[in-house]
Amino acid sequence: MGQATQQPATHPANGHSHAHPTISPATYLLVLAALVIGTVVTVWTASMDLGAFNTPVALAIAIGKAALIILYFMHIRYSTWLTRTVVIGSFFFLIVLFGLTFSDYLTREKTPEIPSLYSPDPILKQQ
Amino acid sequence: MSNAHSPVAHHFYTIEQQKESATIGMWLFLATEILLFGALFTAYAVYRYKFPDAFMVASSRMDWKMGGLNTLFLIVSSVTMVFAVSSAEKGRRGGLLGFLAATGFFGTLFLVVKYFEYKHHYLDHDVPGLNFQWTGAPELANGAQMFFFLYFFMTGLHALHMIVGLGLLIWIFITAYQGKYSPEYYNPVEMFGLYWHFVDLVWIFLFPLLYLLGAHLPPGGGGHH
Amino acid sequence: MIEENVSLPRIHYLNSHYGWKSWLFTTDHKRIGLLYMVSITLMFFLGGFFALLIRLELLTPQADMFTADTYNKFFTLHGVILIFFFLVPSIPATLGNFLIPLMIGAKDVAFPKLNLLSWYIFVIGSLFTLWVVAVGGIDTGWTFYTPYSTTFANTHVIAATLGVFFTGFSSILTGLNFIVTIHKMRAPGLTWFRLPLFIWSLYATSIIQVLATPVLGITMVLIAAERFAKVGIFDPALGGDPVLFQHMFWFYSHPAVYIMILPSLGVVSELISAFTWKRVFGYKFVAVSSLMIAIFSFIVWGHHMYVSSMSIYAGMLFSILSYLVAVPSAVKVFNWTATLYKGSVSYDTPMLYALGFIGLFTIGGLTGLFLASMGLDRHLHDTYFVIAHFHLIMVGGAVMGYFGGLHYWWPKMFGRMYPEWWGRLSALIVFVGFNLSFFPQFIIGYLGMPRRYHVYAPEFQVLNVMSTAGSSILGVGYLLPLVYFIWSLRYGKVASNPWRAKGLEWETTSPPPPENFLEQPIVTEEAYNYPTRPAQPGKQTGKLTGGLNPPASPTATATGTGREAEVV
Numbered sequence: 001m002g003q004a005t006q007q008p009a010t011h012p013a014n015g016h017s018h019a020h021p022t023i024s025p026a027t028y029l030l031v032l033a034a035l036v037i038g039t040v041v042t043v044w045t046a047s048m049d050l051g052a053f054n055t056p057v058a059l060a061i062a063i064g065k066a067a068l069i070i071l072y073f074m075h076i077r078y079s080t081w082l083t084r085t086v087v088i089g090s091f092f093f094l095i096v097l098f099g100l101t102f103s104d105y106l107t108r109e110k111t112p113e114i115p116s117l118y119s120p121d122p123i124l125k126q127q
Numbered sequence: 128m129s130n131a132h133s134p135v136a137h138h139f140y141t142i143e144q145q146k147e148s149a150t151i152g153m154w155l156f157l158a159t160e161i162l163l164f165g166a167l168f169t170a171y172a173v174y175r176y177k178f179p180d181a182f183m184v185a186s187s188r189m190d191w192k193m194g195g196l197n198t199l200f201l202i203v204s205s206v207t208m209v210f211a212v213s214s215a216e217k218g219r220r221g222g223l224l225g226f227l228a229a230t231g232f233f234g235t236l237f238l239v240v241k242y243f244e245y246k247h248h249y250l251d252h253d254v255p256g257l258n259f260q261w262t263g264a265p266e267l268a269n270g271a272q273m274f275f276f277l278y279f280f281m282t283g284l285h286a287l288h289m290i291v292g293l294g295l296l297i298w299i300f301i302t303a304y305q306g307k308y309s310p311e312y313y314n315p316v317e318m319f320g321l322y323w324h325f326v327d328l329v330w331i332f333l334f335p336l337l338y339l340l341g342a343h344l345p346p347g348g349g350g351h352h
Numbered sequence: 353m354i355e356e357n358v359s360l361p362r363i364h365y366l367n368s369h370y371g372w373k374s375w376l377f378t379t380d381h382k383r384i385g386l387l388y389m390v391s392i393t394l395m396f397f398l399g400g401f402f403a404l405l406i407r408l409e410l411l412t413p414q415a416d417m418f419t420a421d422t423y424n425k426f427f428t429l430h431g432v433i434l435i436f437f438f439l440v441p442s443i444p445a446t447l448g449n450f451l452i453p454l455m456i457g458a459k460d461v462a463f464p465k466l467n468l469l470s471w472y473i474f475v476i477g478s479l480f481t482l483w484v485v486a487v488g489g490i491d492t493g494w495t496f497y498t499p500y501s502t503t504f505a506n507t508h509v510i511a512a513t514l515g516v517f518f519t520g521f522s523s524i525l526t527g528l529n530f531i532v533t534i535h536k537m538r539a540p541g542l543t544w545f546r547l548p549l550f551i552w553s554l555y556a557t558s559i560i561q562v563l564a565t566p567v568l569g570i571t572m573v574l575i576a577a578e579r580f581a582k583v584g585i586f587d588p589a590l591g592g593d594p595v596l597f598q599h600m601f602w603f604y605s606h607p608a609v610y611i612m613i614l615p616s617l618g619v620v621s622e623l624i625s626a627f628t629w630k631r632v633f634g635y636k637f638v639a640v641s642s643l644m645i646a647i648f649s650f651i652v653w654g655h656h657m658y659v660s661s662m663s664i665y666a667g668m669l670f671s672i673l674s675y676l677v678a679v680p681s682a683v684k685v686f687n688w689t690a691t692l693y694k695g696s697v698s699y700d701t702p703m704l705y706a707l708g709f710i711g712l713f714t715i716g717g718l719t720g721l722f723l724a725s726m727g728l729d730r731h732l733h734d735t736y737f738v739i740a741h742f743h744l745i746m747v748g749g750a751v752m753g754y755f756g757g758l759h760y761w762w763p764k765m766f767g768r769m770y771p772e773w774w775g776r777l778s779a780l781i782v783f784v785g786f787n788l789s790f791f792p793q794f795i796i797g798y799l800g801m802p803r804r805y806h807v808y809a810p811e812f813q814v815l816n817v818m819s820t821a822g823s824s825i826l827g828v829g830y831l832l833p834l835v836y837f838i839w840s841l842r843y844g845k846v847a848s849n850p851w852r853a854k855g856l857e858w859e860t861t862s863p864p865p866p867e868n869f870l871e872q873p874i875v876t877e878e879a880y881n882y883p884t885r886p887a888q889p890g891k892q893t894g895k896l897t898g899g900l901n902p903p904a905s906p907t908a909t910a911t912g913t914g915r916e917a918e919v920v
Contacts, residue, residue: 090158256581269591
């Protein structure tokens with residue numbers, strides 16, 4: 001085998017390569033409380049008819065809960081820029097999937113009937 | 128050179144390099160899961176846009192209490208999981224094993240509730256492809272079937288991830304029992320925790336979007352439960 | 353090119369362990385790269401066989417060899433096999449697996465066992481697909497458009513879609529592995545802007561593989577579910593929207609075409625540099641252009657759907673974005689051209705492929721701009737113009753890049769040279785055959801011949817015959833390397849670095865030892881650190897005059913977590 005290289009003579013005292021503060025149990029329990037409250041609020045607001053606002057409210061709470069889990073339970077709050085880029089990047093492209101797909105659906109009814117230069121297009125005429 | 132007892136694999140130079148690589152690797156895997164479930168959420172959004180009323184009425188056939196209970200089960204299991212990782216970090220084997228067991232317990236409860244939910248839907252003829260019968264307004268039938276297809280497909284995929292998660296948890300439990308983890312090396316526990324939290328995350332979005340759309344409708348408004 | 357006194361190293365990765373178990377249970381990235389090479393070569397010739405059948409039928413305007421259903425199966429299988437089982441894995445899984453750790457001075461990829469798993473997934477997916485072919489195949493087109501695939505097709509759609517879903521994990525695992533490897537396992541001193549451009553392009557490819565493939569996977573499962581359960585997710589009769597399928601399908605499949613071309617773009621950068629003995633002009637622009645291609649590739653998919661009844665406003669948006677995505681590709685071509693200028697060009701086989709690539713990729717890319725225009729696409733969609741466009745890029749581009757890379761790194765992988773004369777001859781045969789095969793298709797497409805039909809109007813026959821003749825020549829050009837590469841394994845001239853190329857991979861033995869480097873390399877130079885020639889006023893001889901080494905650049909600041917700068 002090659003003599004590759006310089007290994008550290010001993011294992012480091014702890015497994016952390018960069019100082020990331022250990023999150024205290026109290027913080028975790030606070031997040032738990034927030035998540036439970038968020039769930040209760042979601043159900044409560046869903047039982048009221050807020051018209052078009054039902055969905056945005058529910059989604060906003062869900063996003064808030066997700067953010068707490070990602071930041072604190074999954075430790076993104078104290079992670080490297082690379083890990084954060086992976087997380088943000090994946091959500092970014094998911095939004096691209098949503099957004100550009102809906103750029104189609106939201107503008108479909110607006111598609112005008114285009115008069116043809118030749119004989120009228122039978123399919124268009126049906127609209 | 129790593130020795131036979133060192134947890135550092137031969138192609139890494141230090142345990143930090145290995146741990147950082149594993150962390151990025153796990154997050155990249157979670158990125159694929161975000162896109163996997165995300166595509167389904169996109170399909171859901173499109174059809175909800177197309178069939179707003181049918182989705183609302185069909186959703187009122189869901190038992191939001193069971194869904195809410197499951198949400199709480201998963202949230203609690205996520206908390207027990209972070210405490211498990213924390214115990215591993217501090218070298219507390221007892222705590223690690225206990226919290227892992229608790230996580231598994233709540234995860235199993237989730238699946239039990241899910242089983243009963245699916246069973247009720249089956250008995251109520253809500254299962255597309257199997258026995259779907261729509262007794263509500265006929266113009267909502269297509270949309271309702273679409274809703275239920277998405278419900279079963281998305282929660283089914285989620286449940287599959289839960290089952291795999293429980294399997295992995297058993298493996299982590301066994302290796303923890305064998306004393307493989309220490310404050311210097313507990314990364315597999317943390318990586319598993321990331322997966323578990325992700326599965327919880329998906330449910331946090333599934334719950335309001337599937338269970339609560341019809342919650343503001345008057346009782347008996349379209350569904351019967 | 354001629355090396356004196358070269359002999360094979362005593363121990364290298366090929367002879368260090370023997371027996372089938374040492375191959376099938378290997379975790380050595382180099383062996384896994386070769387395992388992939390064997391698998392994808394088999395799939396390459398299978399997909400090419402279906403191409404032959406297609407072209408045979410198209411010799412005459414009538415249907416005289418096959419029925420419509422059978423013909424539909426041929427073009428479907430041609431596409432499915434060559435896209436999912438050849439083009440997507442080709443360079444990343446073979447050359448990428450072999451070279452990435454070597455090029456960055458690492459001992460292996462980050463997750464060697466996942467690497468082996470990805471090969472097994474590929475093999476199982478391939479065998480499953482072969483079974484599907486054997487029991488009757490599918491006829492939906494590789495694009496699986498609904499509602500035909502979900503409601504009306506009578507072929508093995510469920511099996512095929514699940515096979516594609518399963519095989520997608522091979523691609524995801526490869527991409528995941530490469531991203532972590534490139535971030536975390538570079539040798540000390542190897543900062544991002546000292547990486548070879550091949551690494552940059554594979555990094556960009558891996559990003560696409562990780563993010564896009566899951567969407568394809570779940571879409572395939574949805575087709576299987578709809579077919580199995582007869583629910584209406586994409587069926588208009590039950591309220592479903594077939595165009596939603598197309599959105600989800602193309603969200604992957606457009607970035608997928610960049611998965612297929614980016615690695616070749618990286619290979620060409622390496623080849624142009626090595627065979628002009630010059631660093632790549634505008635290195636940073638070329639490096640960043642790979643990332644730009646990867647990012648932009650995700651926002652243009654609707655250009656496949658202009659005539660699908662998608663909203664024309666969405667079409668306009670996708671059209672503008674599609675014009676944008678051409679820019680980073682053009683950046684590469686311009687920089688290669690600038691690299692060639694006043695370079696010391698040698699016309700070895702890999703360079704012939706690289707030069708062919710530049711010309712054909714440019715034409716293919718420019719014809720993409722025709723198709724990006726909604727107005728033109730109205731006429732060109734689903735005609736042979738589209739087929740010619742993507743074959744120019746995929747075959748004239750990606751496959752030529754793959755062949756160029758194979759020839760270039762063959763001595764690295766096996767310590768032996770292929771016969772150069774045969775190599776050049778094959779490259780020329782490929783070039784001639786390719787052009788004869790696909791140029792006529794632009795014309796017949798423009799004149800209106802639709803794709804995926806086994807019959808056509810008689811006035812297109814002459815050009816179709818030319819195309820078939822060309823494809824036969826192309827086939828010969830592909831078979832020759834198969835023969836001489838295998839021959840060279842035993843009888844080829846021993847070689848170590850016949851190109852005198854720069855790069856970390858060339859600084860270890862050929863073939864490399866199992867652990868790649870006997871001592872971990874420490875990088876202090878820029879990539880492609882070829883000596884420059886002092887300026888000669890007046891007379892341009894184009895010859896190397898034993899120039900000076902360029903002044904050492906200031907040490908680039910390390911990016912990332914700081915690991916790269918430390919000596920471990």
